[in-house]
Amino acid sequence: MSVEVAAIQPRVTAEEGRLRRLWRVVREHRMLLIGLLxxxxxxxxxxxxPLLLAHGPLQTNPELxxxxxxxxxxxxxxxxxxxxxxxxxxxxxxDLLIAFSVVIIALGVGSLVGTLSGYYGGIVDDVVMRIxxxxxxxxxxxxxxxxxxxxxxxxxxxxxxxxxxxxPYFIRLTRxxxxxxxxxxxxxxxxxxxxxxxxxxxxxxxxxxxxPSLVQATLCLxxxxxxxxxxxxxxxxxRPPTPEWGVxxxxxxxxxxxxxxxxxxxxxxVIVFTTLGFNLVGDSLRDITAREER
Amino acid sequence: MVEAQGLLRIQELxxxxxxxxxxxxxxxxxxxEVGENEIVGLVGESxxxxxxxxxxxxxxxxxxxxxxxxxxxxxxxxxLRLTEEEMQEVRGGEIAMIFQSTRxxxxxxxxxxxxxxxxxxxQQKLSAQEAYKEAVRMLGRMGIPDAEERARxxxxxxxxxxxxxxLVAMMVxxxxxxxxxxxxxxxxxxxxxxxxxxxxxxxxxxxxxSILLITHDLGVIAETCQRVVVMYAGQVMExxxxxxxxxxxxxxxxxxxxxxxxxxxxxVEVPERELTPSEEATYSLRGCxxxxxxxxxxxxxxxxxxxxxxxxxxxxxxxxxx
Amino acid sequence: MGPLLEVKELxxxxxxxxxxxxAVNEVSLEIYPGETVGLVGESxxxxxxxARCILRxxxxxxxxxxxxxxxxxxxxxxxxxxxxxxxxxxxxxPDTSLNPRFTIRRTLAEPLQLHGLxxxxxxxxxxxxxxxxxxxxPNYLDxxxxxxxxxxxxxxGIARAIITEPQFVALDEPTSSLDMSIRxxxxxLLKRLQEELGMTYLFISHDLSAVRNLCNRVLxxxxxxxxxxxxxxxxxxxxxxxxxxxxxxxxxxxxxxxRRQRILLAGEPPSLLDxxxxxxxxxxxxxxxxxxxxxxxxxxDAGDHHLVACHRWxxx
Numbered sequence: 001m002s003v004e005v006a007a008i009q010p011r012v013t014a015e016e017g018r019l020r021r022l023w024r025v026v027r028e029h030r031m032l033l034i035g036l037l038x039x040x041x042x043x044x045x046x047x048x049x050p051l052l053l054a055h056g057p058l059q060t061n062p063e064l065x066x067x068x069x070x071x072x073x074x075x076x077x078x079x080x081x082x083x084x085x086x087x088x089x090x091x092x093x094x095d096l097l098i099a100f101s102v103v104i105i106a107l108g109v110g111s112l113v114g115t116l117s118g119y120y121g122g123i124v125d126d127v128v129m130r131i132x133x134x135x136x137x138x139x140x141x142x143x144x145x146x147x148x149x150x151x152x153x154x155x156x157x158x159x160x161x162x163x164x165x166x167x168p169y170f171i172r173l174t175r176x177x178x179x180x181x182x183x184x185x186x187x188x189x190x191x192x193x194x195x196x197x198x199x200x201x202x203x204x205x206x207x208x209x210x211x212p213s214l215v216q217a218t219l220c221l222x223x224x225x226x227x228x229x230x231x232x233x234x235x236x237x238x239r240p241p242t243p244e245w246g247v248x249x250x251x252x253x254x255x256x257x258x259x260x261x262x263x264x265x266x267x268x269x270v271i272v273f274t275t276l277g278f279n280l281v282g283d284s285l286r287d288i289t290a291r292e293e294r
Numbered sequence: 295m296v297e298a299q300g301l302l303r304i305q306e307l308x309x310x311x312x313x314x315x316x317x318x319x320x321x322x323x324x325x326x327e328v329g330e331n332e333i334v335g336l337v338g339e340s341x342x343x344x345x346x347x348x349x350x351x352x353x354x355x356x357x358x359x360x361x362x363x364x365x366x367x368x369x370x371x372x373x374l375r376l377t378e379e380e381m382q383e384v385r386g387g388e389i390a391m392i393f394q395s396t397r398x399x400x401x402x403x404x405x406x407x408x409x410x411x412x413x414x415x416x417q418q419k420l421s422a423q424e425a426y427k428e429a430v431r432m433l434g435r436m437g438i439p440d441a442e443e444r445a446r447x448x449x450x451x452x453x454x455x456x457x458x459x460x461l462v463a464m465m466v467x468x469x470x471x472x473x474x475x476x477x478x479x480x481x482x483x484x485x486x487x488x489x490x491x492x493x494x495x496x497x498x499x500x501x502x503x504s505i506l507l508i509t510h511d512l513g514v515i516a517e518t519c520q521r522v523v524v525m526y527a528g529q530v531m532e533x534x535x536x537x538x539x540x541x542x543x544x545x546x547x548x549x550x551x552x553x554x555x556x557x558x559x560x561x562v563e564v565p566e567r568e569l570t571p572s573e574e575a576t577y578s579l580r581g582c583x584x585x586x587x588x589x590x591x592x593x594x595x596x597x598x599x600x601x602x603x604x605x606x607x608x609x610x611x612x613x614x615x616x
Numbered sequence: 617m618g619p620l621l622e623v624k625e626l627x628x629x630x631x632x633x634x635x636x637x638x639a640v641n642e643v644s645l646e647i648y649p650g651e652t653v654g655l656v657g658e659s660x661x662x663x664x665x666x667a668r669c670i671l672r673x674x675x676x677x678x679x680x681x682x683x684x685x686x687x688x689x690x691x692x693x694x695x696x697x698x699x700x701x702x703x704x705x706x707x708x709x710p711d712t713s714l715n716p717r718f719t720i721r722r723t724l725a726e727p728l729q730l731h732g733l734x735x736x737x738x739x740x741x742x743x744x745x746x747x748x749x750x751x752x753x754p755n756y757l758d759x760x761x762x763x764x765x766x767x768x769x770x771x772x773g774i775a776r777a778i779i780t781e782p783q784f785v786a787l788d789e790p791t792s793s794l795d796m797s798i799r800x801x802x803x804x805l806l807k808r809l810q811e812e813l814g815m816t817y818l819f820i821s822h823d824l825s826a827v828r829n830l831c832n833r834v835l836x837x838x839x840x841x842x843x844x845x846x847x848x849x850x851x852x853x854x855x856x857x858x859x860x861x862x863x864x865x866x867x868x869x870x871x872x873x874x875r876r877q878r879i880l881l882a883g884e885p886p887s888l889l890d891x892x893x894x895x896x897x898x899x900x901x902x903x904x905x906x907x908x909x910x911x912x913x914x915x916x917d918a919g920d921h922h923l924v925a926c927h928r929w930x931x932x
Contacts, residue, residue: 185707185708186716188713189714189776190726192700193700193704193730193776194698194731195697195726208717483658483822484824484866484867485658485863485880487866488867489880492878512870513868513870516868516869516871517872540870540873550797555797556823556825557828557869557871558825558828559869561828564804565800
């Protein structure tokens, strides 16, 4: 019943200022607000953080090794006497760089290929779908591990490896949207007016089909951090002494048994905190866009 | 002869919805009657409030809508004052309705014969077997060929016209006193539309029920209805018999409407001015909502809502001009 | 003077899950410059598919389409794109035929830019001029489709079609989703534009009252074939094919004094998957003879440029 009557909502009430609507949406979604807050903190940490730090991330101080959290070292020091807070803050920059690079590549390649696949169908679609099937058959972390092992342990390789694992998601999402969008009349009108195929695909259709991909991209930002940290923890990808959260957790892991919990727990907590932020934002966006589409 | 009480009498019904600046009256003091044994047409353009009126009668107002005044009298009861349980008694058995989107009104997972049979079970309290037999008979009466076989079909296997006949069958099976048909032929082909309207007229003749037919098509009104209610922007402008309305339309809006209708039997002159009011301006008016487009508007039309007057026997008008 | 558009033996088949659907079945027609030809019929008759084939928005299965002498079916996609400035279409649904992310300005400017017809200041002037032509406030250029009403969106669709000053415009049900009181104004607008810009129209519609008011010639389609053709008064005042008669009688007239005798056709149209042998209409025809089941009727001449695909009018 409600579906039917919802369809005849009077148009008079539909228009609401864009900014006001944005504010109402944010207010109604606590999770979104909290997620954004978390991300704001992380963002501040990466930008302003380094300027406020008392110590450098690579500054060793052997006599101060493995000190518990104190006023001078709020997160304590590691077994080389380095300030953990400083390493966490610098690690943030690296992890976020990796996360955004991964997502930009995966989203970019995925939506370009997905558009081609969805628009043309036929053999092109079949080939692309079989390739994504293969990629999907591996858990993304395993895939990233395999690729990193093949390519070598550098930051660019880590980025490429994780991006490759995520590309299939974006191909699928974009392809799905394009499949329905290409039947709409404005796509036909675009052809009628004289647009070449590539313009119809990338200038008319794709911009209208990006919403699910953007939501997924937000979630992928969080996953990328987990994947990068995970790889580093296992010794693949980024290696010490480069401050990266996974490296920090790995370095500190052996100290937990001997009681110096701060070396591992702080970096780990920051990973969880940041990923939580991205997940909250991503999930809320998914709920919001799904509701608006109804 | 004027029906004093009538079967359905809507009186000063107002329904509001939330909007950017408070609440807006989507229905503004709507009043009209449906008598016994007649087909009344409710005509207006999209957004005029005709569907909202029928939904309010059935108690299907969307959650954000609110009745702000008025009464809906049906067989001595004010429907607006009934509880949900009492309304459920009324729905179906007393007042039945068919909607625009045919296919979504039928259960896609149930055979059509069973759906009609269900109605018999609930409304007429028949046993499952008897109900099914009646259902097949009814489908046949609705003009569905090979009714026995078609009854076993699922909605997606039937054409739009067939589905609509099934819905009419379900409606008639309820044996209601009042049938509300809201644009029952949207999306159907012209020749099928003609069949469905003939069916509706047959049903009315054989059951003696009254029908409230909602449509934007003046041709359908002329050929199917006995009386007409003309709505614009949530207000009733004119009510009259079909012959009177077409021969001597009195409200400026009705006149404008009749002038701008395209016909199959001759070429029509395009009227000079077009009706393009801004929605917000229209709905916030205190007076007559047709004022912004009215060719004979008076200053008082903007401020003061014209009262509904029966200025000729059974010809009601809401206009300051008389 | 030769025809502007000539369609010869057009065939369009669709394959749906293994089944063959003959949507358009050997349709031939001619349209002369300045004409407004109506293509009418109910859903599934093939009128929209015919138009889409003419504009090569769908590829015809067989047949030829001659526009201004050139065979469109033989053009490469690049050549076809160049031709598109002369052949345009107004689409049915104003809600989905405009790109929701484009401003009106962008939607209207695109055809001009794609064909290199205007740029800079000239472009802006052309845009404003076209908006005024279709009775839209030029300030709406910066709006998005969702900020316009249905009637306004349809005008934008018309503006987009005429902005390159095409010779030929196909209009696919341009009034079907609009309110009754707006339809007549859109028809009036289309008439005026045709005079101003000297265009030729193919008007596709199941709304016969709109066709009556706009077209000078009418073609009636049923199940992929043309069953009747002729000048508009001939077709509307003296329809010869039973289907045309039934179609016309089904349309309600807004005048209660004219209670007519309705011609109700028996049953429903057969499915396109299972076309009957011989005349496509014989199963529902009250006058069908065994011969009708065997032989497909051509379009026979019934005098006064009136053609009917019915054996009753075969030359005796």
